[in-house]
Amino acid sequence: MSQHAADPAPHPTVATVAGRRDWWRDAVIYQVYPRSFADGDGDGMGDLAGIRSRLPYLRDLGVDAVWLSPFYASPQADAGYDVADYRAVDPMFGTLLDADALIRDAHTLGLRIIVDLVPNHSSDQYEWFKRALAEGPGSPLRDRYHFRPGRGDNGELPPNDWESVFGGPAWTRVEDGEWYLHLFAPEQPDFNWEHPAVGDEFRSILRFWLDIGVDGFRIDVAHGLVKAEGLPDLGSHDQLKLLGNDVTPFFDQDGVHAIYRQWRRILDEYSGERVFVAEAWTPTVERTANYVRPDELHQAFNFQYLTTEWDAEQLRSVVDRTLEAMRPVGAPATWVLSNHDVTRHATRFANPPGLGTQIRTAGDRGLGLRRARAATLLMLALPGSAxxxxxxxxxxxxxxxxPDEVRQDPAYFRGAGQDGFRDGCRVPIPWTREGTSYGFGAGGSWLPQPSSWGELSVEAQTGVPGSTLELYRAALAVRRAQPDLGAGDAVEWLRAPEGVLSFRRGEFVCVANTGTEPVTVPVRGRVLLASGEIAETDGEAKVPADTTLWWTTATD
Structure with a gap:
């Protein structure tokens, strides 16, 4: 049964949170993975109370909004992306009253809250699906999912050749002989968005959370809701197609856009500039732009940027293509380097190029950190939202x-598809130098933390000149103070040596050296920040390899 907050008092409007319009166009948004951020009750699992206690840290870091990965009632077959009740909080994370209090506290601190919404599929414990199974073939509830008879003489073969993103067939056969579609784990049956009841339900869910006070939604698998008519075979393919990197009959179908136009009309009824963010893996950034047309969603993740190597030529190309694609639809670009589904960029950049976003080796830790810091300053200098x-x-x-025995990523147990090593980026973060979980909570942590993490903790880095934490704090402070950062939709590229990106945005200049040797560049103004040590002499700066420099021509 859903947990309902009793007659909540009005929340502060989004306008009172920040006092500026179109806040989302250049916002810096911080993703919280609830089970791994902070544990408020000492059971080893992060929760809403823990997040609430750390909101001042996020305010002081300098971000504009917080995106929460799912905290809904769930059997946790896929870390909460298998939702059993969209209007309830899973007891491992707290209650609806905890969610309400978190949103209120965030608004008081000037932070917005964006929550995950999972509309492509439900849990197999969702009431509709449980009843569909119990009622058997012919049940009207089966029409709300994709149930089909099998192929072969006795229906023993799946209805088509689609594969799960997690590996293996995208179909599971039930006891009565029918098959149901799941593009992810078998515990995550796909909704049939052709059925009107599905759309009705999600419009109601949107209003439920908007009424509680959330400032927006990140839409999981936003490109997957609509499947091609007749569910045709995919044919020959490689696994990358299943992530949306090519045209498929189950991803990036044009029919999804009618759904988002309906949703946008609901969102626009609410005050305070609430927003939608699409997780949309598409073949091209131009296809991604379709999701952020003026009457649809506000932002879409830029996965083309996330998957780009640390290489000046490649980076310049994806920046140009992104800005060009977004400009006609009037949407801001987005930039992202890591999330809960891919190897952290400090490890990705520590390894040779070409390994993708699921990496199993530590690589050169020092190299990876230098590049990660430099990549962060480059990202935060680009126009749009980060x-x-x-x-x-x-x-x-x-x-x-x-160890294998602690892993929980469902893709790990499917034996194909994604590499199944997403647990590596989901280990609970360290807050203190010491303690059984380095300040994550009073007890242990649901995934083991390395013994070295005490020295990477918030406590160990706070106030330490040159630490990565202080670099982020400084960069976000500069970004807030420099009106040219984040704003607009264009960069002015400057001449630069091979392997170097250099661009101007008003009075601000960014120089990123992705090469292997130091370069000397002109600095016609005041240095603002650098990701590593630089040497300044007579209007020039020597920028080491894997280092980014910010400077400005402004005199104050």
Missing amino acids: YVYQGEELGLPDVVDL
């Missing part, structure tokens, strides 16, 4: 040596 994944401000690497 996303920060919890712990990246500490320079955390992936934990690549977790």
Whole structure:
């Protein structure tokens, strides 16, 4: 049964939280993975009370909004992305009253709260699906999912050749002989968005959380809701297609846009500039732009940027293509380096290029951290909105040596598809130098933390000149103080040596050296910040390899 907050008092409007319009166009948004951020009750699992206690830290870090990964009632077959009740908080995270209090506290501190919404699929414990199974073939509730008879003489073969993103067939057969579709784990049956009841339900869910006071939604698998008519075979393919990197009959179908136009009309009824953010893996950034047309969603994650190597030519190309694609639809670009589904960029950049976003080796830790710091300053200098994944401000690497017996990523147990090593980026973050979980909570942690993490903790880095945490704090403070950062939709590229990106935005200049040797560049003004040590002499700066420099022509 859903937990309902009793007659909540009005929340502060979003306008009172920040006092500026179009806040989302250049916002820095911090992703919290609830089970791994802070544990308020000492059971080893992060929760809403823990997040609430750490909100002042996020305010002081300098972010504008907090995106919470799912905390809904769930059997946790896929870390909460299998939702059993969209209007309830899972007891492991707290209650609806805890969610209400968290939102109120965030608004008081000037932070907005964006919550995850999972509309592509439910849990197999969702009431509709449980009843559909119990009622058997012909049940009207089966029409709200994709139930089909099998192929073959006795229906023993799946209805088509689709594969799960997590590996293996995208179909599971039930006892009565029918099959149901799940593009992810078998515990995550896909909704049939052609059925009107599905749309009705999610419009109601949107209003439920908007009434509680959330400032927006991050839409999980936003590109997957609509499937091609008749569910045709995919044919020959490689696994990358299943992530939306190519045209498929189950991802990026044009029909999804009618759904988001309906949702946008609901959102626009509410005061305070609430927003939608799409997780939309598409073949091109131009296809991504379709999701952020003026009457649809506000932002879409830029996965083309996330998957780009630390290489000046490649980075310049994806920046140009992104800005060009977003400009006609009037949407801001977004930039992101890490999230809960990919290897942290401090580890990704520590390894040779070409390994993708699921990496199993630690690589060169020092190299990875230098590049991660430089990449962060580059990202924060670009026009648009930036996303920060919890712990990246500490320079955390992936934990690549977790014992098999502690892993919980469902893809790990499917044996194909994604590599199944997402647990490495989900290890609870360290807050203190010492303690059984380095300040994560009073007890242990649901995934083991490395013994070295005490020295990467918030406590160990706070106030330490040159630490990664202080670099993030300084960068976000500069970004707030410099009106040219984040705003607009263009960069002015400047001449630069091979392997170097240099661009101007008004009075602000960013120089990023992705090469292997130091370069000397002109500095016609005042240095604001650098990701590493630089040497200044007579209007020039020597920028080491894997270092980014910010400077400004402004005199005050």
